[in-house]
Amino acid sequence: MEYEVVIGLEVHCELATNSKIFCACSAKYGAEANEHVCPACCGMPGMLPIVNKRVVDLGMTAGMMLNCHINRKTTFDKKNYYYPDLPAAYQTTQLFAPICVNGRVDIETSKGKKSVRIKQIHMEEDAGKLVHDDWRDLTMVDYNRTSVPLVEIVSQPDLSSAEEVVAYLERLRSLLRFAKVSDCRWEQGSMRCDVNLSVREKGSDKLGVRTEMKNMNSLAAITRAIEYETARHIDAIVNKTEELVQETRRWDDEKGKSFAMRTKETAGDYRYFPDPNVMPVVIDDTWYNRIKDSLPEFPEVKKARYMDELGLGDFDATSLVESRAFCDVFEAAYAECGLAKDAANWILKDCANLLNRNQMTADMLSIDGRALGKLIRLVADEKVGRANAKFILAEIFAGATDPEKIAVEKGFIVSNDTSLIEKVVVDIVAADPKSVADYKGGKEKAFMALFGKCMRELKGNCNPQVLRELLLKEIDKA
Amino acid sequence: MEDLLDMLEKVNQLSLTDEEKAVAAGYFAATEKDFATFSAVDTDGVEPMVHVMPLENVLREDVSSQPFTREDLQKGAPEAEDGYWEVPRLIE
Numbered sequence: 001m002e003y004e005v006v007i008g009l010e011v012h013c014e015l016a017t018n019s020k021i022f023c024a025c026s027a028k029y030g031a032e033a034n035e036h037v038c039p040a041c042c043g044m045p046g047m048l049p050i051v052n053k054r055v056v057d058l059g060m061t062a063g064m065m066l067n068c069h070i071n072r073k074t075t076f077d078k079k080n081y082y083y084p085d086l087p088a089a090y091q092t093t094q095l096f097a098p099i100c101v102n103g104r105v106d107i108e109t110s111k112g113k114k115s116v117r118i119k120q121i122h123m124e125e126d127a128g129k130l131v132h133d134d135w136r137d138l139t140m141v142d143y144n145r146t147s148v149p150l151v152e153i154v155s156q157p158d159l160s161s162a163e164e165v166v167a168y169l170e171r172l173r174s175l176l177r178f179a180k181v182s183d184c185r186w187e188q189g190s191m192r193c194d195v196n197l198s199v200r201e202k203g204s205d206k207l208g209v210r211t212e213m214k215n216m217n218s219l220a221a222i223t224r225a226i227e228y229e230t231a232r233h234i235d236a237i238v239n240k241t242e243e244l245v246q247e248t249r250r251w252d253d254e255k256g257k258s259f260a261m262r263t264k265e266t267a268g269d270y271r272y273f274p275d276p277n278v279m280p281v282v283i284d285d286t287w288y289n290r291i292k293d294s295l296p297e298f299p300e301v302k303k304a305r306y307m308d309e310l311g312l313g314d315f316d317a318t319s320l321v322e323s324r325a326f327c328d329v330f331e332a333a334y335a336e337c338g339l340a341k342d343a344a345n346w347i348l349k350d351c352a353n354l355l356n357r358n359q360m361t362a363d364m365l366s367i368d369g370r371a372l373g374k375l376i377r378l379v380a381d382e383k384v385g386r387a388n389a390k391f392i393l394a395e396i397f398a399g400a401t402d403p404e405k406i407a408v409e410k411g412f413i414v415s416n417d418t419s420l421i422e423k424v425v426v427d428i429v430a431a432d433p434k435s436v437a438d439y440k441g442g443k444e445k446a447f448m449a450l451f452g453k454c455m456r457e458l459k460g461n462c463n464p465q466v467l468r469e470l471l472l473k474e475i476d477k478a
Numbered sequence: 479m480e481d482l483l484d485m486l487e488k489v490n491q492l493s494l495t496d497e498e499k500a501v502a503a504g505y506f507a508a509t510e511k512d513f514a515t516f517s518a519v520d521t522d523g524v525e526p527m528v529h530v531m532p533l534e535n536v537l538r539e540d541v542s543s544q545p546f547t548r549e550d551l552q553k554g555a556p557e558a559e560d561g562y563w564e565v566p567r568l569i570e
Contacts, residue, residue, distance in 0.1 A: 017540050018540050018541065018542045019540050019541060019542035019543075020542075024538070024541065024542055024543045024544075025542065025543075025544060026542040026544060027542070028542075032561055033548075033560070033561040033562050034548040034551070034552070034561050034562065034563070035544075035548060035561075036544065037546065037548060037551055038544070038545065038546045038551070039546065039551065042551055044551075050536060050537065050538045051536065051537050051538070052537070052538055052539075052540050053537040053538065053539060053540065054539075054540035055540075056537070073528070073534075075528050075529070080489070081489070082489075082490070082491050083568075084563075084565045084568065096528075097528065130568065131562070132567065132568070133567075137567050138557075138564050138565065138566060138567050139564070139565050139566070139567050139568045140559075140560075140562035140563070140564055141562060141563040141564070141565055142561075142562060143563075269485070269489050271489070274528060274529065276529070276530065276531075278536075279529060279531060279533045279534050279535065279536040280528050280529050280534045280535075281534065281535055281537070282534045282535055
């Protein structure tokens, strides 16, 4: 008998907003415990939630990126459960009229292309964070994350391997980051995934017993968990090693095992009901079209355009579209200098180096793309040497916007005064007869040593071709 | 009715005496009867009411502010230390 695994995912993404979903507290990650709290997000009695408009914008954007139908009238509901990470004892979420329904994400794996159906996307508030103190035998509660806005993206059970799950999550992440819906950082918990999994006889239309693994936050762990859980289900069915029950399980990545947490609550246990404190949100045509018009080009469309229209190679185009920030800087720089390949090189090599050195990720590149374009033009026109241009780039990276002004102030403008270059060349050749003799004896490296000395003396401000010609002439004379 | 009360007792983390359960059962029986009356009404073609208030789009702009300090909020807390609220230990 052959078996197949059936997987559906619930993916939570924190939205890229300044403030929380129902109050004005900061939604920024990384503050001291309980610095971003107020009576509303602490669940004090009598506090009324007011919906953050930007959350609705981003919810719609997510839906449009994932080919969903947008519900023009969307409402919020209370989901009741008692746990200290939820101070109001209910989560405000969406059950009856979520903002987006019936979408689709297209993925590609070694087995080919596939469409994964999206059941719905709903907006909701995140819960707080609990820190268990073993020493004092108590639990410490931090409400900074409480009410941070989330979208939960619920797929249909259309996935049938860990490889498909990874392809789906990577695609989702790419689309949401591209549309600036979320930074989707697994390591900071701004993207988390619940895996619902069951196993059935291959070809059967009846689903097996489903288990859920919650709050998975790395692709490698998700892959290992799916492989383990699939094997456990098949073993239970074939060898009767245990009785499978519908439950929530915890994945322990170090031990490489899943453990039962608690019997899964049924929807009835949460006693959902419409939240009387949050008014319905109605999206008119103007609002809908504003969001639709703001959608970015999809990454693959951008990549094709970079290759077909701007002449970039596959590697450069692929690397650029991995980050929306790279694309934004690239397009602004290209518009300024008209040199696509040079712009790609400066971003993928020099800017990437600066990001690395500052422990920043590609999405954190926020330099003025037009300034980079101007710098590239200065180098292309041989007005600034490449070494000095790197120095100017560091200034642009720190916020500068006028590379020509920096070049003038720092004395980086290449001199067209050949008499100055000639003087330096004469002096250097006269002072280093050994290198001259070595070069004449066939050592190419000796020429580079002399060239480097001249360039240093000229502080990089000369046309390398002119220097090369004058230096060869002087060596000939020596 | 007994199952419903058991479930509500569990999810609300309550512990009811037999007398309290009997009182609650009386309330729920009356409520069930009311709902049975509602359910008998023909609502075909009636748009569901999503909210009792005739308001929509009560929204705010995405601007953050922090008018309260954690010290303000933790004044009434039975236990708080190092900026955290403290609660009895939870075990999954």
